[in-house]
Amino acid sequence: xxxxxxxxxxxxxxxxxxxxxxxxxxxxxxxxxxxxxxxxxxxxxxxxxxxxxxxxxxxxxxxxxxxxxxxxxxxxxxxxxxxxxxxxxxxxxxxxxxxxxxxxxxxxxxxxxxxxxxxxxxxxxxxxxxxxxxxxxxxxxxxxxxxxxxxxxxxxxxxxxxxxxxxxxxxxxxxxxxxxxxxxxxxxxxxxxxxxxxxxxxxxxxxxxxxxxxxxxxxxxxxxxxxxxxx
Numbered sequence: 001x002x003x004x005x006x007x008x009x010x011x012x013x014x015x016x017x018x019x020x021x022x023x024x025x026x027x028x029x030x031x032x033x034x035x036x037x038x039x040x041x042x043x044x045x046x047x048x049x050x051x052x053x054x055x056x057x058x059x060x061x062x063x064x065x066x067x068x069x070x071x072x073x074x075x076x077x078x079x080x081x082x083x084x085x086x087x088x089x090x091x092x093x094x095x096x097x098x099x100x101x102x103x104x105x106x107x108x109x110x111x112x113x114x115x116x117x118x119x120x121x122x123x124x125x126x127x128x129x130x131x132x133x134x135x136x137x138x139x140x141x142x143x144x145x146x147x148x149x150x151x152x153x154x155x156x157x158x159x160x161x162x163x164x165x166x167x168x169x170x171x172x173x174x175x176x177x178x179x180x181x182x183x184x185x186x187x188x189x190x191x192x193x194x195x196x197x198x199x200x201x202x203x204x205x206x207x208x209x210x211x212x213x214x215x216x217x218x219x220x221x222x223x224x225x226x227x228x229x230x231x
Contacts, residue, residue: 002214003171005049006042007193009185010035012177012201019201025069030203032073036081041207043088043122045214049167051095051125053185057134060100071101074128075108082112089121095163096130123167132187135163164189172217174210176202194220 010031017027035052042050055070078092085092092112101109109128139161143153159165169189173182178199182190196213198205 001218002045002047003217004047005051005168005170005172006047007051007053007170007173007186007190008038009053009173009175009179009183010202010205011175011179013203015177016201016203024066027203028066028069028073032077034203034205036077037207038205038210039090039124040084040088041210043090047122049123049125049170051127051164051170051186053130053183054126055096055128055130056184057096057129057131058184071105075105078108078112082115085112085116085124086119089119091116091119091123093123093125093163094128095125095135096128097134098128100129125164125167127185130163130185132182132184136188159188162188169193172196172213174198174213176200176205 013027013031014024015027016030017024020026038052039050054074059070060067092109094109094113098106098109139158142161143158148157164186169191170186170193172195173186173190173193174196175181176198178197180197186193194217196216198209198213200209
């Protein structure tokens with residue numbers, strides 16, 4: 001059984017490039033190609049929601065030329081893949097604040113969202129300028145501004161104010177490159193997510209590597225606080 005919602009922390013582009021004597025930009029370019037292949041694979045498998053950690057709020061601390069490269073790759077990816085997203089019936093959504101992004105990036109993102117809004121077979125979430133803690137603070141502020149009282153607040157309606165409102169929580173979160181942490185990613189939504197860590201750098205994370213992760217996931221028993229006998 002495949003997860004309804006798969007989330008991925010695409011890590012290791014820079015180290016992949018360094019190991020090959022390439023620039024970090026080349027690593028990010030290779031990572032974009034890997035992302036394209038994984039999106040297509042997930043669509044074929046029938047995974048309904050795929051979330052890719054594309055650019056965190058913390059990534060603003062990186063060198064300016066690297067940030068510019070990331071934005072350029074994002075815009076190229078969306079422009080090139082728009083027709084493919086529509087053909088595959090994939091809707092694009094953004095998790096995060098786009099207001100700080102360059103105007104051109106915001107335009108391309110908004111255009112892609114508009115052109116895919118009626119697609120229903122899969123939702124592709126790109127976490128852009130995203131922070132899990134910031135998402136929770138933002139949700140709380142929205143609830144206060146809308147006059148929701150303390151007694152009305154519960155887990156269900158808090159979820160309605162998150163970027164992922166209307167989508168199931170991730171069943172599986174994959175992180176590549178050997179790191180074993182969430183890095184401020186989907187902190188609320190990950191409460192009962194299964195975690196899968198691999199030493200493979202993101203540019204080398206092929207659809208076959210995804211198959212390995214999904215096979216591992218399929219062998220797990222998700223108990224959600226119950227005993228194995230109750231499942």
